[in-house]
Amino acid sequence: MPTQQPPTFISFIPFILIMGVFYLLIIRPQQSQQKKHREMLSRLRKNDEVVTAGGIHGTIVNVKEKTFILRIDENVRVEVDKTAVSSVKKMAD
Numbered sequence: 001m002p003t004q005q006p007p008t009f010i011s012f013i014p015f016i017l018i019m020g021v022f023y024l025l026i027i028r029p030q031q032s033q034q035k036k037h038r039e040m041l042s043r044l045r046k047n048d049e050v051v052t053a054g055g056i057h058g059t060i061v062n063v064k065e066k067t068f069i070l071r072i073d074e075n076v077r078v079e080v081d082k083t084a085v086s087s088v089k090k091m092a093d
Contacts, residue, residue, distance in 0.1 A: 046062065049090040052070070053084050
């Protein structure tokens with residue numbers, strides 16, 4: 001007597017559940033973190049103290065469209081891409 005096989009769509013249920021868990025635990029939190037980083041970059045203003053991804057601490061002197069000028073020390077200024085900012089130490093008032 002042959003045994004009946006379950007319907008094909010039932011074999012896809014574990015795969016669908018794994019993808020759902022993957023989305024909730026990895027993709028969604030990363031998307032919200034990227035959104036917060038983009039918002040932080042859009043709020044950068046002159047005199048904000050920032051830290052770059054390379055570990056350089058400095059104060060923003062001039063903000064351009066895609067870059068800004070960062071004062072590292074007296075008479076030392078560097079043009080840095082906005083996406084290189086990893087955190088803001090102090091916002092200008």
